[in-house]
Amino acid sequence: MRQDVEIPYQETLIKWLHLSSIPRFGVASLTKLSQKLACQAHDLLCMGQGELLQAGLNSKQVECIQHPDQKGIQRSLDWLGCNKNSFILHYEDPRYPALLKEISSPPLLLFGYGDPQKLSNLQIAMVGSRNPSLNGKANAKLFAQQLGLAGWTITSGLALGIDGFSHQGALAAKAITIAVLGTGIDTVYPKRHQQLAENILAAGGVIVSEFAPLTPARPENFPRRNRIISGLSLGTLVVEAALKSGSLITARYATEQNRDVFAIPGNINNPLSKGCHYLIQQGAKLVTEFADINEEFSHLEFNTNVTNENKIQKKCTQSLATERLLDSVDFEATPLDIVVERSGMPASEVMSQLLEYELRGLVVAVSGGYIKLGEK
Structure with missing residues (x-):
């Protein structure tokens, strides 16, 4: 009688690292192919060229499946093995955050430092300008601190400006904060936030990225990571933003993901308030204190004290x-x-x-x- 033997974790991880290296291939493509061919995700890696082409994959994708990037895979495994505080979650890992699975394009892999279980905490994303006003800086720290004290985990992108002040506010409240990178997991960008990243981890927070070690800082990757910031969170708070900014991209992702969007109003003559005012006109909730956010989640338990x-x-x-x-x-x-x-x-x-x-x-x-x- 045949007995199924569980595939060792590292062997499973290697298969997912292989899948993640396929160009223009994500969870949606993987799910569609798995259903069409009635197979498990990793079974695709064992199929022949003709079968893969017939299934709808292009020649570059087939080439990548049949000739995996062994150096890249080994580099990720070496990074994992050299860092006691590191983890790699694949899409089918039970620790993969359920809320992130609900978005249209969740990452196949999440690389991270810290406790991956905290990625399932109740989170509020906080985003805004990289060159905020003094008032914007103060609001970012104040809201992050008060939301953190109330029990929220604060999620942002470790960027200059509002992101950094939001992380700092959470740390001041001794709350958990999560930083989502737009670079390889082993690269803190900007470099001046290296100490902030260390403080986040020392306080029990998490740093996460969908990009493997040694992935450089590419401009197109930062808007892409914004879907993860909003995807991990129940709502997104825009503190201060221009009309054309990455913060509004994050807010758009949040709307598409059926998540709440909040915005802090500002001076009508301040160009960094125009993005928030636009969001409010489009239906985002105007907030002037953290309780305005909490009242939208009355079914959840928070520190009302x-x-x-x-x-x-x-x-x-x-x-x-x-x-x-x-x-x-x-x-x-x-x-x-x-x-x-x-x-x-x-x-x-x-x-x-x-x-x-x-x-x-x-x-x-x-x-x-x-x-x-x-x-x-």
């Missing part, structure tokens, strides 16, 4: 400080000397009170002075 704590902190702060001082700080960066002049208070008292405001979450210190964060 965060909202109550914010209200209590604000009440305590207002009892300790004058409204005149708070009114002296704008929603755009306000220099310290302007705050002193407007309030009519001694500089030492202003600085002391602004520090108290900052600790309470009413203002944030930026390079140009202070920004009022508004009602909580």
Whole structure:
């Protein structure tokens, strides 16, 4: 009597690495062929040229199947073997995030560092400009921190600007944050975010990419990775974005994936607010605080104490400080000397009170002075 023997994990992984190297061949193609030929995914690798051509594959794809890139496959296996904190998930791996499987073009493979189980956490994607305003930076950190405290995992792309500040806000809340790369998994881009990447992993986060080790930074790969950022997440928050930007590409992916899109409004004269205003006009939800996002997911359990704590902190702060001082700080960066002049208070008292405001979450210190964060 025949007994089925489970294929060893590495042998299965080699087959998936082989499949992932086929040009213009993804999950949709694989599923279609498997159904048409009534076979398992890896059975395609054993078929003859004529059968593969008849099934609809082109000559380049057939060539890749019959002559696999052994060096590339071995390079990925070597990377996996040399890093204790690394993983490779294929599409049929039980740890592959279920939410990502729902999108139209999920990656065949996910390379990563960290605990792959956390890819199934409840996630909110946060994206925005690579050159944000001071207000945009403050909002990214504030929303990421408060969403993280409420129980969300914050997912972004490790890029300069809003991405980086979103990861930092999550880390400040001691929340899990996930970075999706547009380069090979072994390459942090931009390089200046190397320390941020290390901080993410040290805090229990995950770094993931669909691109194998040594894949260079190609411009076309960054928009492509955006579908993974939105695909891992229940919703996408656009903090600040121009009309033509990668952030709006991510928002479009989220809409196509039937996920929620949120946008923070801004100054009508700020070109980096135009993308958010456009999204709001197209049906994205306007948000002014993290609770606006949570109320869309009332069926999920979150740390509601965060909202109550914010209200209590604000009440305590207002009892300790004058409204005149708070009114002296704008929603755009306000220099310290302007705050002193407007309030009519001694500089030492202003600085002391602004520090108290900052600790309470009413203002944030930026390079140009202070920004009022508004009602909580």
